[in-house]
Amino acid sequence: MRLTTFAAALVFASIAAARPAGRPAAPAAAPCVTATAACTEFVTLGGGPGRSMIYRTYSLDARNDAARRALIMVHGTNRNADHYFETAIAAAFLAGALDDTVVIAPHMIDRTDKPEANEIVWQSSWRTGGPAQNNPALSSFDFVDEILRKLATKATFPNMKAIVVAGHSAGGQFANRYEMSNKVHETLGVPVTYVVANPSSYAWPDAVRPLPQGDADPATAKEAWNQKDETPLPPHTNYTFGPYDASKAAAFNRWPSGFENRTGYTEKISDAQLKKQLVDRPTTYLLGQVDTLPLGGFDSSANAMAQGPTRRARGEAYFKYITDTLGAKQQLIIVPECGHNDRCIYTTNIVFPAIFPKVGG
DSSP states (O other), X not given: OOOOHHXXXXXXXXXXXXXXXXXXXXXXXXXXXXXXXXGXXXXXXXXXXXXXXXXXXXXXXXXXXXXXXXXXXXXXXXXOHHHHHHHHHHHHHHTTOSTTEEEEEEOOOOXXXXXXXXXXXXXXXXXXXXXXXXXXXXXXXXXXXXXXXXXXXTTTOXXXXXXXXXXXXXXXXXXXXXXXXXXXXXXXXXXXXXXXXXXXXXXXXXXXXXXXXXXXXXXXXXTTTOOOOOSSBOOOOOOOEEEOOTTSOTTTTBTTTSSBTOOGXXXXXXXXXXXXXXXXXXXXXXXXXXXXXXXXXXXXXXXXHTTOSSHHHHHHHHHHHHHHTTOOOOEEEEETTOOSOHHHHHTSGGGHHHHSOOOOO
């Protein structure tokens, strides 16, 4: 099951109708489910006064005994956190997880978004852990680190059992780099998993790339959606890897496309540690069955094209490499009938176990 725009409206209407009429919802009893100021709060970063805004169904500062899960949904290149908040709410409603899941959509603004007092303004590199414009000591990874620390605070969320960091498109780029880079994963006392959906590029752990043959041949990759009606849909695996001709893209292996020349948040993490964290941390990759056309802000730069001709081919090749070569034991789901669309991807039944993991009572 997946959500169309019309169906989304019905979902939100159903959520609103389910609340008692004529009185406000009690704290931690009914989720805040509108992408309006009423469902926002600021997270203080770096000890203040800098701060960044999030949409959330429950406050991160009010005690909540009912919350057992959290889903952090990172927006795409348009910085439309309101839209991604609604997508995540719809998914939680359909999965029956709305009441016990804290749904969060961070808003990583730039100067065109009219920042409020002390609000952190990010550069376009927010998607890969880049620094803030008005406080270069802070990175977008620090922002999500602080959200995770709040969610793992036992005095506020005593029954929190699982946290998921997810993103689509540019948000998928964020989730891929954050998964392997963040410095809080092992320190929280709450399991964290990651869901990477349809990014245009990945941070490759070695200076090799898929060769333009087999399933990475441009003509083959474009028609990759046209496969037998199987459940689940199998990923394509006919990928081979070899050295990349750097004369075609001199920066093909520099961060964020590869591990070289890292600065800021990831600078002091060794390549070996980064690779270990990439392989060891639990991650699910989501690829739309029909995300094979250069639509929706597709990255056609030389560095990105070195990773494959389509988003789907890039994801399949990357997954095959880290699985076969590095020994990663992660999950890849080809989401049926979905293209480059976050709402289609995240409101599909086969995705729900990844974004709303089962937790004990």
